Amino acid sequence: xxxxxISLRVPAILGRLLLAIPLSVALIMAAxxxxxxxxxxxxxLSRANNWVKKRVPYSQSGYYSGYRRxxxxxxxxxxxxxxxxTSSTIRSRGIRVAKKNLKPGDAVQTPGxxxxxxxxxxKKKTRYRVMEQSGSGKPALRRTRTWRRNAKGLRLRGIHDTxxxxxxxxxxxxxxxxxxxxxxxxxxxxAPTVPPASATLTQTVNxxxx
Numbered sequence: 001x002x003x004x005x006i007s008l009r010v011p012a013i014l015g016r017l018l019l020a021i022p023l024s025v026a027l028i029m030a031a032x033x034x035x036x037x038x039x040x041x042x043x044x045l046s047r048a049n050n051w052v053k054k055r056v057p058y059s060q061s062g063y064y065s066g067y068r069r070x071x072x073x074x075x076x077x078x079x080x081x082x083x084x085x086t087s088s089t090i091r092s093r094g095i096r097v098a099k100k101n102l103k104p105g106d107a108v109q110t111p112g113x114x115x116x117x118x119x120x121x122x123k124k125k126t127r128y129r130v131m132e133q134s135g136s137g138k139p140a141l142r143r144t145r146t147w148r149r150n151a152k153g154l155r156l157r158g159i160h161d162t163x164x165x166x167x168x169x170x171x172x173x174x175x176x177x178x179x180x181x182x183x184x185x186x187x188x189x190x191a192p193t194v195p196p197a198s199a200t201l202t203q204t205v206n207x208x209x210x
Contacts, residue, residue, distance in 0.1 A: 039080045040160045041105030048078040048116045048131040048140075055139035074133045074140060075107050075114050079156045087114045090154070097153040099125065103161070107154040108145075114154070118142070 051064070051074055059069040067077040068084035076084045081093060087109065097106060106117045108130060115132035121144045128147060133140050 039156060039158065040162065041103065043080065044078045044105035044116065044156070044159070045118070045131075047080070048074065051077070051133075051140040052131055052142055056133070057139050058133045058136055069133060071133045072114050074131075075116055078105075078116050078131075079107075079159075087112055090114055094154040094156050097155045099147070099151075099153055102128075102153045103155075105156070105159060107156075109152045109154050110148055110150055115143075115145075117153070 056064050056069055056074075062069045063073075063084075065077065067073045072087040072090050073084040075090060079093065085093065090107070091109065094107065102108070102117050104117060104119055107114050108117050108128065113132075113134070115130040115134070118129040118131060121127040121129050126147050127144055129142065129144050131140065131142050134143065
């Protein structure tokens with residue numbers, strides 16, 4: 001009887017490629033979901049708080065770091081807009097949001113005024129905290145206000161709740177030519193061949209002896 005052993009070696013590169021493909025797909029999806037240039041709520045609050053800490057004085061004609069030093073100029077700065085909008089035109093850069101859906105970094109607009117929403121001051125949501133420029137001779141400040149019937153929520157278009165994911169370029173290695181299938185024929189009585197450290201498929205075939 002003759003025994004034939006067939007050793008099938010699986011290239012190690014195949015395993016690495018199987019791992020790389022799902023990772024590449026996940027990174028591409030993350031990049032599409034959160035562009036690196038997106039403005040986050042944390043950034044909005046940090047910018048507004050910077051004016052509060054520096055006590056930037058109110059002015060309808062003066063500028064600070066390229067933005068007008070009034071209520072809408074401060075919101076324009078906090079939202080990262082390229083120019084200072086007015087309290088009425090700034091709504092063109094946002095979308096209306098219901099009172100119950102307001103989040104930190106949104107804005108509250110009332111006739112002639114706009115401010116950065118920080119959070120609710122009570123459970124009934126009748127009072128809220130803001131950062132704003134609100135009057136001649138006063139610096140940017142934090143304040144608690146009472147919700148008015150004519151108040152409206154405003155949300156920056158494209159704002160993100162969490163920081164965007166920075167996606168690094170992941171090179172995918174070129175697929176080398178697969179090594180030939182190693183077939184070792186072992187004749188009965190000969191020394192057995194030691195297979196390499198890879199997956200081995202052994203098939204025993206009974207053939208009639210001459």
